[in-house]
Amino acid sequence: MKSQLEADMSGESELALARAESLSRHETLFSERASHIKQSAVRDVFELSLDPTLVSLAGGNPYLQSLPLAKLGEMANRLIVEEGMSALQYGSGQGTEELRAQICEVMAEEGITDAHPDNIVITTGSQSAQDVACKVFCNPGDTVLCEDPTYVGALNTFEAYQAKVEPIATDEHGLIPSALTERIAELRQAGANIKFLYTIPNFNNPSGITLAAERRQEIVDICAAENILVLEDNPYGMLRYSGEPIKPLRAGNPNHVIYMGSFSKILAPGLRIGWALVPEHLFRRFYLAAEAVSLCPATLNQMLISEYLKGHDWRGQIDEYRALYSARCEAMLEALDEHMPEGVQYTRPEGGFFIWVTLPEGIDTYSLLAKGIEAGVVFIPGAAFSPHDAPSHRLRLAFSAVPEEKIREGVRRLAPVLERAIAENDAR
């Protein structure tokens, strides 16, 4: 059957023209924010990552092979057969009471011991909690602070709300408090309406860097004094494989920090279940906005996670993940140590999924992506992790989803690409 458009094009041309005009008029219907919504760079290379001839060090997918699949399958089966009337039905917009209580236990493992289930809203992944936070706090033109670099998905969400995103300088210990203070002063001077600081304090995506313990309270205090909320995103916190655990910023600060957690990295991202722990005095509006987006989180998925947390040694499972990711991180660092040419620096993360590679200034890693692919390796250029996609001489490598031998092979393939780029840069 011919499509309407084909019929239009082949048929009477005047009518076709009129229709084409009528369609182009639709352009005027888009909202202002629509033009701010862009394709994630991670998604750009998603398709590429499926090519088996390439080694993809691009995507931060968790490695799920070690999950107790037989047990999870049985649990899902039982839930549907015996509790299908709840598991398949609409549920509370806030999420099930049982899972919210269990989430309090999960957060207690990280050092948040005063959370109440009433102040938790379960969301469609923590991405959706970021979306809700923007919806509730950001007018177009408002300012959001973030680490430089920061998570590309959060940048996309903030930009979709027409927030101005201001990156704050970081060093090997994370966000620099004095840089935060200075930038806030400058922005205030320029009339900025600053709503919140978005931070990934543990094993930052993309940098792998962890915010030092001694800086955490200082940063909350700076924000509190300036009436700026802290939006703490902690998907990787439990995936620490060396060094001492550090309490979240939320731990001692129930009133100034919105804390976001996720089951994507400690269980399974395909369930799309995350959460936000929201200060009591901000909770109602946050919750109502979450409900307006999707009515309620998927009931079956919440109940399956509850079963898993009750019926499986989930702490042991996280230990397994830790051992696995630690070995992969180690393999990548060893390969980098062995193969990287002079002039290349990289972070040595204590947890999480990512290593952040810095080349000499003047090199735009975006232009290296095609060359990497030619050489059989995919990475994410650093530009993706800053607002406005400014050219960057950095790039992100993910080791989470790739077996060690392949990690080594990927780094081997990457090395000559970087070497050539450095030589060319030196020659300029």
Added chain:
Amino acid sequence: MKSQLEADMSGESELALARAESLSRHETLFSERASHIKQSAVRDVFELSLDPTLVSLAGGNPYLQSLPLAKLGEMANRLIVEEGMSALQYGSGQGTEELRAQICEVMAEEGITDAHPDNIVITTGSQSAQDVACKVFCNPGDTVLCEDPTYVGALNTFEAYQAKVEPIATDEHGLIPSALTERIAELRQAGANIKFLYTIPNFNNPSGITLAAERRQEIVDICAAENILVLEDNPYGMLRYSGEPIKPLRAGNPNHVIYMGSFSKILAPGLRIGWALVPEHLFRRFYLAAEAVSLCPATLNQMLISEYLKGHDWRGQIDEYRALYSARCEAMLEALDEHMPEGVQYTRPEGGFFIWVTLPEGIDTYSLLAKGIEAGVVFIPGAAFSPHDAPSHRLRLAFSAVPEEKIREGVRRLAPVLERAIAENDAR
């Protein structure tokens, strides 16, 4: 352990005061739209509906008892055990290719035969598709047209984007084309920026009314001529139990209608899977906005629905639903015929979940809710289904989730409440 706030209150009072002030300053951080986001009236009575001494004719939950639970449980089990590496992993932001192809088959049953999987984006329920549509098209102050009455969840979403929602008059055949034309002219005159018409053409929620076949093309044409998109929400379309099926507005109009479908009513709402079929020239921005909200729809849930559509007689299952809801609708209509006092009118739907009851003017059904609850029956006052919660002399009864005997009992309990209200209204 004492909470921070308790500690503050009991401790040094100056410090406590300073902290309280600092918290109240947070009020200034909310976005303008945050104050437009309100609790759904349906959610208000959600808790009440759980009280077993009450008959709840409030919630439009589907009746899931007739689902093939053993089969669904087995499917979920197999998916997790054998395909867990995909089912539990991140997936495409657009949704799986397999389910998008199957959705084309589902839509073909309704009369949309030219849909292409590439133009579908799978969403977290169709509620989330409404949210994305607003995000992509509505600036604050833009106008959205809807039927009077219309779905409360959509109203909440539109108002969350600070859209002005303009209800258009309906009669027993649905939206009135001449009223639409007139209202558009008036609104344009007043400078309105109209973005789309939101319509539930089949068995409208809350009215149960179906838009007549002969009006459908006319309405699309009116909108197309005025450069207004049509947002067609069709969750109940397949649940017709009398009369002839009518093709969706999208059927002959691929370029002017965004069509939203859902598995919530034909399978299970707890999976939170819906979709939008978007005109090709509008697709990319719609899709990117959906991705910015939640990265991707839940993979396990999509794959489970795919298995169900492949491995079960889903058309037969819908036939069962039809027979069941038809009997319940019939029971409610019979009870209304028997018990309703003079002066009460109600719709006679040919499908869906709802009957819309009209009392004499001057009665505010919101004030009857407490009396209904006293008498042991819950309903939704009509005010919920219009923008601004204007007082309404109408109310919604849902028959979908309640067995026939209980429906009759509920209507019996409701009758004297309405009778008294009418007598009091007459006496004024």
